Ligand SMILES: CC(=O)N[C@H]1[C@@H](OP(=O)(O)OP(=O)(O)OC[C@H]2O[C@@H](n3ccc(=O)[nH]c3=O)[C@H](O)[C@@H]2O)O[C@H](CO)[C@@H](O)[C@@H]1O
């Protein structure tokens with residue numbers, strides 16, 4: 001299995017270009033099967049394992065997918081005839097739960113194997129199910145398969161989410177696009193990728209209003225068509241490079257981003273004494289002295305994203321003084337801490353709280369990517385550590401970061417895949 005070998009101690013400098021957003025693309029791909037006519041052309045797709053996996057799921061459902069250039073695909077869903085998704089790929093990934101909403105909207109029924117994804121907590125899907133049931137579907141779980149059936153299609157409904165959930169918001173939105181009547185989602189997630197999936201569906205002819213606020217109104221339509229669409233830049237990939245720049249005392253311009261989506265990260269870095277300059281579609285991170293420790297609490301958007309908690313923990317582990325991290329979204333997203341400790345970090349975890357006493361330097365070691373963002377955290381740790389760090393289990397990293405070692409090398413890092 002591949003590993004990343006990193007020689008630490010090099011300051012990152014230059015420009016890095018951010019790919020399309022994983023979590024937006026993973027909602028857009030299943031949405032494309034809803035076209036009753038025409039094809040969907042999707043641009044700025046990130047070249048990552050999760051996208052390859054989703055393309056293969058759609059192909060196995062009968063969609064025709066063609067590619068003519070990097071990050072651009074055409075999906076012809078006219079061959080999708082089955083409401084059953086049960087392949088190994090479905091089981092592997094989290095976002096396969098969107099097949100429930102998409103197949104339900106298309107056929108009035110869906111059978112999908114339970115989703116996988118990063119092991120960072122229990123990750124229930126009760127709010128997705130509650131939404132489908134409110135729209136009149138009957139949901140059962142048999143032998144690891146979620147079965148959702150309707151008698152006469154879905155009916156619009158008022159749905160109040162008990163927790164702010166990206167997945168439930170997008171899934172209910174997908175299901176409701178062709179439902180009979182109006183669906184209102186209250187306490188909806190406001191993440192940029194929720195807005196992006198809705199914009200894509202609206203380009204296909206859906207009628208979705210209010211995304212980006214906590215009340216979304218979906219008026220069901222009868223017919224959807226193909227469209228051309230470009231995925232937004234990845235907020236989390238951008239944040240990862242911003243944090244890596246700060247950790248290495250670097251000067252990095254993170255290009256092809258929407259700076260508004262990065263505000264919570266920008267604000268934290270500024271609080272730590274790092275200089276961040278916002279451009280129109282870029283942010284420049286300049287770090288000239290060791291950052292100060294700060295307190296961080298992960299929250300739904302526009303709060304600090306849980307997906308950057310792990311890279312941020314690495315930065316805090318080498319910042320001045322004590323920091324407190326409060327992971328309010330997932331109860332088990334601290335597996336990277338044990339790996340950071342192998343590199344000398346001084347971190348105590350109790351429940352959702354990590355108390356981090358910043359040390360001057362980490363020291364290189366063999367560490368494991370226990371999940372996707374833990375992997376990013378270990379790569380940043382390797383970049384700043386004394387000597388060599390080997391990161392194993394990097395298939396997790398490949399799920400969500402396009403060509404991470406090439407992008408880092410272009411910024412001056414000494415990193416290679418072995
Ligand atoms: C493919 C994708 O887009 N993944 C993202 C998505 O995951 P995902 O959609 O799985 O995350 P959610 O936003 O749904 O989860 C947020 C919180 O709600 C809880 N919950 C969720 C659904 C539910 O039915 N019941 C329930 O209790 C979860 O356990 C978690 O504590 O949003 C997360 C939160 O920003 C990110 O970390 C993931 O990168």
Ligand SMILES: C=C(OP(=O)(O)O)C(=O)O
Pocket residue numbers: 022093094095116117118120307372373400
């Ligand atoms: C948790 C993540 O992904 P997934 O939901 O696909 O497991 C992530 O992108 O950080």
